[in-house]
Amino acid sequence: MSVLVYIENAEGTFRKSAFEAISYASAIAAKLGKPLVALSIGNVSNDELAKAGQYGATKVLNASGDKLNSPNTQAYSSVIAAAAKAENSEVIVLSASFAGKTIAPRVSIKLDAGLAENVVSIPEMDGAFTVKKGSFSGKAYSIIEMLAGVKVISMMPNSYKVVPNAQSAQLTAFDFTSDAKDFTATVKERVKAGNTISLPEAELVVSAGRGMKGPENWGMIEELAKTLGAATACSKPVSDAGWRPHSEHVGQTGIAISPNLYIAVGISGAIQHLAGVSSSKVIVVVNKDPEAPFFKAADYGIVGDAFEVVPKLIEAAKAFKASHN
Amino acid sequence: MKILVCISSVPDTTAKINFTPDNKEFVSAGVTFILNPYDEIALSKAVDLATANNGTVTVINVGDPSTDAVIRKALAIGATDAVRINAIPRDSFFVAKQIADYAKKNSFDMILCGRESSDHNGSSVPVMIAELLEIPCILFAKSLTIDGTTATLDSEIEGGKEVITTSMPFVAGASEGMAEWKIPNMRGIMSARTKPLTVVEPIEVAQKVKLVSYEKPILRSAVKMIAVDDASKLFDIIREEKKII
Numbered sequence: 001m002s003v004l005v006y007i008e009n010a011e012g013t014f015r016k017s018a019f020e021a022i023s024y025a026s027a028i029a030a031k032l033g034k035p036l037v038a039l040s041i042g043n044v045s046n047d048e049l050a051k052a053g054q055y056g057a058t059k060v061l062n063a064s065g066d067k068l069n070s071p072n073t074q075a076y077s078s079v080i081a082a083a084a085k086a087e088n089s090e091v092i093v094l095s096a097s098f099a100g101k102t103i104a105p106r107v108s109i110k111l112d113a114g115l116a117e118n119v120v121s122i123p124e125m126d127g128a129f130t131v132k133k134g135s136f137s138g139k140a141y142s143i144i145e146m147l148a149g150v151k152v153i154s155m156m157p158n159s160y161k162v163v164p165n166a167q168s169a170q171l172t173a174f175d176f177t178s179d180a181k182d183f184t185a186t187v188k189e190r191v192k193a194g195n196t197i198s199l200p201e202a203e204l205v206v207s208a209g210r211g212m213k214g215p216e217n218w219g220m221i222e223e224l225a226k227t228l229g230a231a232t233a234c235s236k237p238v239s240d241a242g243w244r245p246h247s248e249h250v251g252q253t254g255i256a257i258s259p260n261l262y263i264a265v266g267i268s269g270a271i272q273h274l275a276g277v278s279s280s281k282v283i284v285v286v287n288k289d290p291e292a293p294f295f296k297a298a299d300y301g302i303v304g305d306a307f308e309v310v311p312k313l314i315e316a317a318k319a320f321k322a323s324h325n
Numbered sequence: 326m327k328i329l330v331c332i333s334s335v336p337d338t339t340a341k342i343n344f345t346p347d348n349k350e351f352v353s354a355g356v357t358f359i360l361n362p363y364d365e366i367a368l369s370k371a372v373d374l375a376t377a378n379n380g381t382v383t384v385i386n387v388g389d390p391s392t393d394a395v396i397r398k399a400l401a402i403g404a405t406d407a408v409r410i411n412a413i414p415r416d417s418f419f420v421a422k423q424i425a426d427y428a429k430k431n432s433f434d435m436i437l438c439g440r441e442s443s444d445h446n447g448s449s450v451p452v453m454i455a456e457l458l459e460i461p462c463i464l465f466a467k468s469l470t471i472d473g474t475t476a477t478l479d480s481e482i483e484g485g486k487e488v489i490t491t492s493m494p495f496v497a498g499a500s501e502g503m504a505e506w507k508i509p510n511m512r513g514i515m516s517a518r519t520k521p522l523t524v525v526e527p528i529e530v531a532q533k534v535k536l537v538s539y540e541k542p543i544l545r546s547a548v549k550m551i552a553v554d555d556a557s558k559l560f561d562i563i564r565e566e567k568k569i570i
Contacts, residue, residue: 010483071487074461098482102464105417105452114533115418117447130537137443139342141540148533185461185491190482198483204570239501246467246501247481252338252443253362253501260569272338278542282567284559285548295548300563304553312556320560320570 003029004037004089006080007052008099009044016162017095017201019055023163024155025093026056027122032091037061039083039174041076043069046171053169055162061087061174067183073099075182077106082176084111089150096154097200104154113150120159120258120279123151137252138275156279157201158258193247202231205259205280207250209235209273211266211287211306215243220310221265227317233257235267251276263313266306269294286310326380326471328371329433330404331424331451332364333414334388334395335444348538360395363439365402367499369507370469371437372403378471381405383433387414387423393522400517401509407520412527417445421453422530428458433494435476440465440498448498455496463489464498 005025007018022038029036038057040049043064052060063079080103084092092107094100096118108115118134120141128145134156135142199205206225212218218232225232232248239249250257252272262280266287267273274297277283285298288305295301302309336342337357344351360368371382384399386392387410396407410423428436436458438451448464455462465481480487481500509517551559564570 015483073464077456098465098480101448102452102462105421105447105449106456106462108418108449108533109453109456115447115449116534117449132540135445135539136336136342137338137446138542140344140542142445143537143540145535145537146533147535181459185463185489185495187487187489188477189488190485191488192485201483247486249501256446261563270339271341275338281569282563283545284563295550297545298548299545299567300559301548301550302553302556302559303550304556309553309556312553313559316557316560319557320564324564 002035002037002087002089003032003091003093004039004084004087005057005093006039006041006100006103008095008097009040009042009048012044012048014044014048014051015095015097015201017097017157019162020157020160021093021095021155022052022055022057023165024122024160025091026163026165028091028093029056031122031125034090035059037087037089039063039080041068041079042071049171050169053167054164056165056167057169058167060169060171062171063174063176067178070187071099072183072185072187073102074106074185075178077103077110078179078182079174079176080107081110083174084150092150092152094152094154096156100154104152108152111150111152112148113152114146114148115152116144116146117154118156119153120156123153134256134279136275138256138278156258158203158260193245197229197231199231199233199248199250200255200257202257203260204228204230205233205257205261206230206263206265207233207235207267208238208265208306209267210237218244220314224310224314224317227314227321235273264294265310267294268292269297326375326378327433328375328380328382329428329436330364330368330371330382330384330399331436331438331454332368332384332386332395332399333361333442334358334386334392335361335442338362338443344539348540351539358395360398361439361442363441363499365439365506366501366503367437367439368399368402368404370499370504372507373504374471375405383408385410385424385427387412387420387527389413396522397517398509400520400522401513402507403513405520407522409522409524410527411524415532416534417447417449418453418533419530421450421457423527424450425454425457426528427525428454435494436496438496438498440500451496451498458494460494460496461491462496462498463491465500466497467500467502469497469503
């Protein structure tokens with residue numbers, strides 16, 4: 001028996017969420033008293049693979065080959081299920097990244113397993129195996145009992161800290177037999193957006209709303225984000241108006257995020273917006289309207305005009321970075 | 326072109342979410358139920374494609390008779406006909422099995438879903454349907470174009486997008502940007518009353534997960550206000566008090 005964790009890479013480098021997933025799976029393995037096996041798929045160097053051993057994995061499986069160089073969630077699901085069978089895994093952990101969400105349900109069906117998505121904490125495993133997952137778009141959590149013998153868990157990014165736990169990990173090639181039906185869809189091209197920090201994984205997020213008055217005023221938001229090393233986000237009216245791309249829209253019909261720090265500028269705080277950001281650890285709201293509902297859901301509030309406050313925050317961020325880096 | 330669109334009935338996006346005192350059930354009294362917003366994008370796209378390609382759009386829902394109002398809304402937006410699998414949607418695997426079973430018996434060129442439902446947010450049903458039918462699933466599709474028998478989709482990934490091509494059939498999860506929301510017109514609303522809505526009894530599915538209870542997020546302590554003149558101290562205050570930066 002074992003715990004298996006799939007560690008996702010982006011062009012040969014493991015994502016931060018991969019290390020969160022290993023740390024999370026390592027805690028489960030320790031509680032169960034079972035070894036932790038990490039599985040990497042695609043073209044990743046041995047130096048990079050060795051990093052998996054720094055967070056608790058005692059064995060690192062590497063599935064590579066021409067067919068797996070291009071990300072393909074269908075083929076990757078087959079590889080993960082095959083590895084889980086070979087390692088006799090009872091718990092399979094993935095990050096609920098875009099790819100992870102597309103892989104985990106397939107793996108659960110291939111293994112006749114139960115599936116819990118967007119899990120936010122370590123499962124309860126004394127007696128019944130229960131997990132806590134996000135639901136109602138951030139307005140609540142569901143406690144789910146996993147009844148099947150094999151369990152597939154996708155964990156919400158930023159919900160578990162990366163915990164170093166060095167092991168002498170054994171690196172092994174994992175051979176798989178590919179199935180033509182897994183290659184019906186092909187990725188023709190990967191296009192990078194201008195923003196360099198991925199919003200779902202970001203620890204710090206600077207977000208802005210209609211209070212910015214127009215897309216031409218976003219320079220200061222981008223500058224604040226860049227100074228802090230934060231991702232940029234926006235409210236629904238802003239993406240609906242085409243001021244910012246839909247991929248930046250956080251909220252009930254956009255993406256749900258849980259960064260350490262969420263700074264909202266000129267966003268009033270409609271219930272649909274709060275739903276997507278309420279699991280942020282610390283929320284700062286800047287709004288010129290002292291009655292803006294967002295202040296009730298914030299940790300820190302500044303009542304003031306964005307055009308006056310944001311430049312001060314940029315200066316403050318520069319000074320802060322200079323003294324703490 | 327035959328398109329199947331999977332729809333679910335969810336609490337209105339502005340609804341306050343409340344549970345029974347034992348936290349075992351969602352309190353639906355006083356809550357308006359709507360067509361899941363992402364499903365509405367999928368449906369709008371399907372109607373556009375069917376109009377352009379002389380096709381049909383079937384909407385399918387797993388639910389009890391209370392979801393008929395949402396199904397009629399989908400018909401008003403432009404679906405050709407509707408199917409309701411007569412069962413309470415117990416979990417995503419249960420729902421996917423019902424829809425995959427129906428899709429196997431009535432072949433479709435594509436199955437469109439919303440990328441997630443706004444109540445359970447699992448994003449699992451579209452992928453599970455695809456797995457059960459052994460076909461591709463593009464879960465976070467921001468655009469979809471059809472050229473002959475090939476579909477091209479832009480799929481959201483961290484920090485950008487992938488351009489994916491596939492033959493039919495396939496499953497796609499609709500994200501914002503795939504289509505404009507359609508508002509039903511009076512003719513649509515009138516015709517929706519007489520469009521066929523077939524009720525099908527569910528198949529048996531083994532249960533692998535069980536909902537135990539719900540929890541509400543812990544409320545934040547009262548907001549601490551900082552004067553504009555002290556804005557420069559913000560990051561030091563956060564570092565001192567919250568230790569997250």
